[in-house]
Amino acid sequence: MAKIAGNEIRPGTLVEFDGGLWIAVKTQAVKPGKGGAYNQVELKNIITGTKLNQRFRSDETVDEVYFEKKDYQFLYAEGEMLVFMDTDTYEQIELQKDFVGERAQFLTDGMKVMVTSYEGRPIGVQMPLQVVLTVTEADPVLRGGTAAPSYKSAMLENGLKIQVPPFIDAGTKVVVSTEDGSYVKRAEI
Template identity: 65%
Template sequence: MKINGNEIRPGSVVEHNGGLWAAVKCNTVKPGKGGAFNQVELKNLIDGTKLNERFRSSETVELVSLELKDFQFLYEEGDALVFMDNESYEQLELQKDFVGDRATFLQDGMMVTVKLYDERPIGISLPDQVVLTIAEADPVVRGQTAASSYKPAIMENGVRVMVPPFVEAGERILVDTNEIAYLRRAD
């Protein structure tokens, strides 16, 4: 679907210069002289490069719609992660570097959303929060005030996170997978 350059919004996926780009930031500029334009920061969905581009209202770009499909994480095999489509039971293998740092948060049976373009995966979304067990936690230092005293802890997946002083090894906590931050104790 074709749209005018001034209709691009953050989150829009467009086809530009032969590639797929997601709009990260948009800023409408109305200079004193000349016509208004949309200053857009684009991020390439395939290789992650960024580009700043000006789109005038007279220009048109192709708006791309991505298919979002739910997959279940099955297992890890070497550098590959294996997912299963719950509807067709087809398996999909993705490389660890495609998922990135957040691959450490994958748990058996976890549901993820894969973004597909022409049946080809171009992105993956994990749940925003996961429950993990603390493997190691530093002891509390006496005399520290509770207001700002967080201590380092290592979770079962090997990731380090800062936790409040009352959290000890063996406890289950809720972790934000986007910020890699402690949220609260798990129920």
């Protein structure tokens, strides 16, 4: 840990504040007409997910926390647990599905992810921004209507339903965003 001034906090900075671990989401330098300048910081608790808006003056100091990032490979899901393997040491860790959140549905065997840890305790999983999945079912395109829909429903191999363009059929591989589960483009395979 290192002490940093309140005006040095930037988005992505991890700090220990008020007894918790917080990551800066947004920062804004404010110079009011009266009084001293300050840094308006939106903090998110990395354990509970709660948010906090806090003002830090330049003469205030906080402890910046350093965390470790390591590459892991997703192996398999077992009930509510997800098993990952450290790609350097081959050591395995188990994380709750809830810990990864809704993005867990995009995990595929062998997928590389980045696990962020603080003092040996995992605090986050960073996944690829996009994944390639196969369409297993796609609605037929309705012809003849003057107001034809520009998108249709499709089912992916992971069970997720998304909207795809009319030219996508079952068996087609598509690129999907892991942020919101939306169709990005047809995969170039």
